[in-house]
Amino acid sequence: MPNLLFALTKLGIGPAEIDLVILTHIHLDHAGGVGSALRHMPRARVLAHNQALKHLADPAKLWQASVKTLGDLALQYGDVEPVPEDRLVAADDLMAIDLGAGQNLEVHLTPGHAAHHLSLFDRRDGILIAGEAAGVCIDGAVRVATPPPFRLEETLSSIDRLIPLEPETICYAHFGAYGGAVGRLRLARSKLLSWYKIVGAASREGRTPEEILGLLRQNDADLDYLDSLDRYTYGREHDMLINTINGLGQSARQDG
Numbered sequence: 001m002p003n004l005l006f007a008l009t010k011l012g013i014g015p016a017e018i019d020l021v022i023l024t025h026i027h028l029d030h031a032g033g034v035g036s037a038l039r040h041m042p043r044a045r046v047l048a049h050n051q052a053l054k055h056l057a058d059p060a061k062l063w064q065a066s067v068k069t070l071g072d073l074a075l076q077y078g079d080v081e082p083v084p085e086d087r088l089v090a091a092d093d094l095m096a097i098d099l100g101a102g103q104n105l106e107v108h109l110t111p112g113h114a115a116h117h118l119s120l121f122d123r124r125d126g127i128l129i130a131g132e133a134a135g136v137c138i139d140g141a142v143r144v145a146t147p148p149p150f151r152l153e154e155t156l157s158s159i160d161r162l163i164p165l166e167p168e169t170i171c172y173a174h175f176g177a178y179g180g181a182v183g184r185l186r187l188a189r190s191k192l193l194s195w196y197k198i199v200g201a202a203s204r205e206g207r208t209p210e211e212i213l214g215l216l217r218q219n220d221a222d223l224d225y226l227d228s229l230d231r232y233t234y235g236r237e238h239d240m241l242i243n244t245i246n247g248l249g250q251s252a253r254q255d256g
């Protein structure tokens with residue numbers, strides 16, 4: 001919350017001016033603070049996938065699922081405050097959000113990273129706000145982000161519907177904006193397939209997630225970014241990668 005409010009101040013925007021908070025999905029690191037944020041944003045409503053709204057209004061289930069997937073990391077996020085129902089807005093596929101001055105944000109449902117994940121496209125400026133549909137990018141290095149329950153086909157078809165939009169710029173929820181968006185979407189696709197293959201084979205052989213992370217590091221030099229992280233960030237990234245491996249492994253075992 002302090003980071004968010006500070007960033008808004010730097011942009012010269014007061015929290016009281018915010019009309020709409022758009023959630024790409026409702027994992028805790030994206031939506032856990034939204035109920036608290038609204039206390040600083042008296043005018044704001046919250047837009048999310050229509051299947052996600054009930055969890056924002058009553059976060060008990062979301063919280064239980066997060067503790068199950070994230071363990072101690074979930075506890076670090078702290079309590080999740082509910083969003084009042086009259087401040088929730090349902091996002092539909094291909095909905096256009098009017099930003100004024102002839103500019104729209106289009107909603108594109110992109111399940112995979114999460115069942116309720118959506119991406120946003122600004123057609124006028126060619127900017128894709130991809131959430132985690134194209135993975136995570138740390139200092140330019142891209143990694144897969146597939147916590148359980150993960151479905152390969154859904155994730156691939158989500159990427160496949162973003163590529164024809166021909167975005168120029170891609171904004172990763174984690175972290176930053178980059179040019180060459182179509183190439184980055186293709187990279188996310190091929191990386192997902194190669195990780196899926198490696199993790200699937202290794203998990204069928206009974207390798208542990210930790211061993212599989214070692215295998216991925218041998219096959220994907222992008223993971224060298226792990227060596228330059230501070231201890232806290234490394235711990236977080238390591239846990240997220242183990243989650244990603246668990247998601248890929250479970251999915252690969254189900255697919256046989």
Ligand SMILES: [Zn+2]
Nearest residue numbers: 025027113132
């Ligand atoms: Zn997420």
